[in-house]
Amino acid sequence: MRDIFWTAGPWLVALALCQGCGASVSPESAHGGGPARSWSDPRGRALLFDPGISPGDEARLRSDYQFMESRRFQFPAGREADLFGKVFGGAEKGSSVVDYLSLRVRSFVPALSDSELEERLQFGRAGYSVMANNLGAALWIYSKSIDTHPVVFHLGDRALEMKSPRVGLVELGSGYSDSRSGAVMRSATLVHEGRHSDCSTQLSAEDHARLRRGQNPEDPRCTHSHADCPSGHPLAGLPACDSHPWGAYSVEMIYGLGLEAGCVNCSESDRLEARATALDAASRVMVLEEMLSGSLGEPEMGSVQ
Numbered sequence: 265m266r267d268i269f270w271t272a273g274p275w276l277v278a279l280a281l282c283q284g285c286g287a288s289v290s291p292e293s294a295h296g297g298g299p300a301r302s303w304s305d306p307r308g309r310a311l312l313f314d315p316g317i318s319p320g321d322e323a324r325l326r327s328d329y330q331f332m333e334s335r336r337f338q339f340p341a342g343r344e345a346d347l348f349g350k351v352f353g354g355a356e357k358g359s360s361v362v363d364y365l366s367l368r369v370r371s372f373v374p375a376l377s378d379s380e381l382e383e384r385l386q387f388g389r390a391g392y393s394v395m396a397n398n399l400g401a402a403l404w405i406y407s408k409s410i411d412t413h414p415v416v417f418h419l420g421d422r423a424l425e426m427k428s429p430r431v432g433l434v435e436l437g438s439g440y441s442d443s444r445s446g447a448v449m450r451s452a453t454l455v456h457e458g459r460h461s462d463c464s465t466q467l468s469a470e471d472h473a474r475l476r477r478g479q480n481p482e483d484p485r486c487t488h489s490h491a492d493c494p495s496g497h498p499l500a501g502l503p504a505c506d507s508h509p510w511g512a513y514s515v516e517m518i519y520g521l522g523l524e525a526g527c528v529n530c531s532e533s534d535r536l537e538a539r540a541t542a543l544d545a546a547s548r549v550m551v552l553e554e555m556l557s558g559s560l561g562e563p564e565m566g567s568v569q
């Protein structure tokens with residue numbers, strides 16, 4: 265069994281890819297209850313909600329997209345404005361953050377138990393089953409490296425094929441509906457998860473082999489996988505840090521810093537939450553100083569797949 269941990273803000277979300285442990289999946293049983301619900305984000309792009317998404321989480325998601333869309337920014341000229349513009353494609357409007365997400369996050373499912381996951385997943389090879397607790401990008405990597413057959417995830421009445429890292433299937437953890445998290449922290453979580461949808465470099469033959477052996481790739485930039493936090497860090501030994509520049513924590517940090525420093529219609533509590541979010545994310549970037557100085561290059565926001 266191999267675990268990939270991706271984190272969403274302060275909550276650790278475990279994504280387990282489990283090979284050869286579980287019964288085979290019958291396609292007839294591989295449907296969640298009821299139809300998927302569709303909603304157009306503020307930029308007019310369709311998002312899908314699994315029928316298992318609670319009304320409360322759906323309302324929070326809609327509200328968080330509206331929060332992002334309605335932010336207005338005014339940065340003093342400098343590195344923060346420059347980085348915000350490079351990551352989100354613009355530094356004046358929150359709509360650029362929604363545009364960033366529209367490319368990378370497309371559907372939401374609630375936290376799934378392993379057995380539920382098994383029911384919903386359908387692998388393209390008969391008699392073979394893998395259980396996973398995942399995001400779409402993890403399943404895409406699985407289908408690219410470990411078992412190169414189509415992987416389909418059933419979201420309500422929709423069958424989503426994991427054919428791109430940007431399939432954008434996001435599982436919401438319990439922290440998303442925790443009343444202690446506000447719109448800033450929740451939207452930063454979406455921004456963070458969005459970065460995992462970018463495969464910023466081709467996986468090498470050796471990294472494909474490493475994945476098949478149950479190891480993380482040497483180069484984390486395809487889906488921006490996390491690294492173990494170093495000794496002395498509060499999360500030492502847990503894969504909840506980034507060893508490379510411009511990964512998911514860096515992008516989350518830039519979003520938080522942007523809200524803190526440049527948002528002209530944020531409340532004081534929004535700004536405090538943004539600062540806390542940015543500081544937490546920054547503490548997880550192991551190459552922070554070199555990255556911010558520019559010596560590790562500028563953010564590359566494309567995806568090669």
Ligand SMILES: [Zn+2]
Pocket residue numbers: 269270271272456457460490512
């Ligand atoms: Zn992550």
